[in-house]
Amino acid sequence: MTSYAPRGPQDPQQPHPDRRPDADAPEHLDVLVVGAGISGIGAGRSLRLRHPARSFAILEARGASGGTWDLFRYPGVRSDSDLYTFGYAFKPWRDRESVADASRVLSYLRETVAENGLDAHIRHHHKVVSAAWSSATARWTVRVERTDPATGTSERIVLTAGWIFCAAGYYRHDAGHTPDFEGRERFRGRIVHPQHWPEDLDHRGKHVVVIGSGATAVTLVPAMADDTAHITMLQRTPTYIVPVPKEDRLARLLRAALGDERGHTATRRKNIVKQQLIWRFARRFPTATRKLIRATNARHLPAGFPVDEHFSPPYAPWDQRLCADPGGGLFKAIGAGRASVVTDRITTFTEDGVLLRSGRELRADVVVTATGLDIQLLGGMRLTVDGRDVSPADSLLHRGTMLSGVPNLNIAIGYTHASWTLKIGLLCEYVCRVLAHMDRHGHDTARPESEPGLPTRPMLDFGAGYVRRALDRLPRQGPEAPWATSTSYRSDRRLLRRDGIADGHLRFSGPATRTARRPPV
The missing domain is CATH 3.50.50.60 (FAD/NAD(P)-binding domain)
Known part of the structure; x- marks a missing residue:
């Protein structure tokens, strides 16, 4: 057994009565x-x-x-x-x-x-x-x-x-969750999990497929879209995604009026109440909440976009966590044609991408498995x-x-x-x-x-x-x-x-x- 010497000074205080002077004791x-x-x-x-x-x-x-x-x-x-x-x-x-x-x-x-x-x-x-x-x-x-x-x-x-x-x-x-995908050993590109992002990965000018529809995928797609040839969010099941402002303007006003400390406290209380009201409303009125989210999504997507196919989950709001999309980045990338959403299931990986149950093949140089945590x-x-x-x-x-x-x-x-x-x-x-x-x-x-x-x-x-x-x-x-x-x-x-x-x-x-x-x- 090895005794331990502290890395640095502790609080200035009297020795604790339980600490034994024996150097060999833990x-x-x-x-x-x-x-x-x-x-x-x-x-x-x-x-x-x-x-x-x-x-x-x-x-x-x-x-x-x-x-x-x-x-x-x-x-x-x-x-x-x-x-x-x-x-x-x-x-x-x-x-x-x-x-x-x-x-x-x-x-x-x-x-x-x-x-x-x-x-x-x-x-x-x-x-x-x-x-x-x-x-x-x-x-x-x-x-x-x-x-x-x-x-x-x-x-x-x-x-x-x-x-x-x-x-x-x-x-x-040390490890995220990645399902067993048939044929992944045949894929000639690179497969990465977001939890262990490689420093040498260069996605510029490449075709990228992000597997997943949760918060990580919703974050990755708009962040990478400007640099890729095209990026696709491939989801098995849609998620509720809500565009939110990046800035809280009322918080800025409260800070200006009350100062940092009191402004922070007031904003914190406001947002706590807001979070609870949104959650309670969604749980009490799931149908109304679903319609509100769908209408918001439709406003941020191009005309004629299949909203129900890609943004209408089969479960009620807050059965799973709602995903926030700050500044509507995901919707902007889709609207600009830099990103797309595909709702389907993977049959197998191929040499050049993934083959879906529908028979469609998605081309990919890089596949990101944003498939969750363990x-x-x-x-x-x-x-x-x-x-x-x-x-x-x-x-x-x-x-x-x-x-x-x-x-x-x-x-x-x-x-x-x-x-x-x-x-x-x-x-x-x-x-x-x-x-x-x-x-x-x-x-x-x-x-x-x-x-x-x-x-x-x-x-x-x-x-x-x-x-x-x-x-x-x-x-x-x-x-x-x-x-x-x-x-x-x-x-x-x-x-x-x-x-x-x-x-x-x-x-x-x-x-x-x-x-x-x-x-x-």
Whole structure:
């Protein structure tokens, strides 16, 4: 076992009483945050602000912070919701465009790291392999693979932690989802997945086929259209695509009138309400919403375009996520003849493209498989509790963040129907409240326990393909709070920010409890 020396200085504070002077003992952290993306950075900031005396580290498997926004490098990669709600409540979004590209989102995140003194807490090239909980010591023993970026060699180190905040997102970073396409080995061109965009790919003057109809495809097609000979979005099923403004003019007026801080807050509140109203309207009046979206699409497309064939999904709005098209870029590319949409199924790849079920062959020099993500919870780490393997699929989510039967660990999962970070901000506050409650009452363990025989259903009521493929691996939810997964920011504010911590389902214990239960020698 290799001991670990911190990469940089921690907060100026007295040594934590749990830290042992033995140099061969594992380093102990009060809180271990897994992942230095938008969720992990938010968690680190909350810990510094609300628990300045606690020791913590943010372990990041990759060599840079930013998570998704540093990983994805495909053309045009951008946010799919406004940065007033996708950004943090505590840090105003000052950019002119409210839907921003990845470079600006990444700059925003790294500014947050610097402004909140989180650089010293982030340890890059540290991948968490497993975490084992011991009820006897009320600690996690965490095994980490640390890689030397200069040599590429790895070693296993061990840490202990009182709490794990898993902010690794919910999809695999090392691989995206690509279906098995017949005949792909015959294709003489290049096949790429957006999640691993090659730096040497030159699409200028070439025929490109993008397979997919989700947010990635809707982003890629207009971003590449000006440089290709032609680009085609090949979809099996249409998606609801809504053109949205790149700029929020009211936000600019509010900032001018109220200043950055109050203007950001006012715009954020406005957009939270707007998101909820749109979602509720769509769910209550799906037929009317479908007609509104179709009419909007028709206005942005050339006369006589087959709107129903290519832009009318067979499911109701928000059964899957609506795709935003900032500035109507996709519709403009179609109108200018630089891009096209084909709704069909692939029979096989050929030497020069793809052959469709209709008999049509699409010529391609480059095929982009924008076919989705592969879900992976907990960053792929193995969990055990007192020697028992933990399967997330056998657990219920308590208040949308803790796994039933698993102590002192939470996972950060944001909204699917609104900006991801809205939920993350509430979860960061909630975990800090739980830690404060434990301090006040002398507890060191918080374990959610569900009632036996509680009716359950999938954690996510969402029809996206990447969710359906992973339902058997995801936690479940119960019929009501605190076991139901809320999609309402307003409801979650009450559940996570205002309701009491000791709800009868989150069971607390401490050293005195363990001593009382210890059998006599």
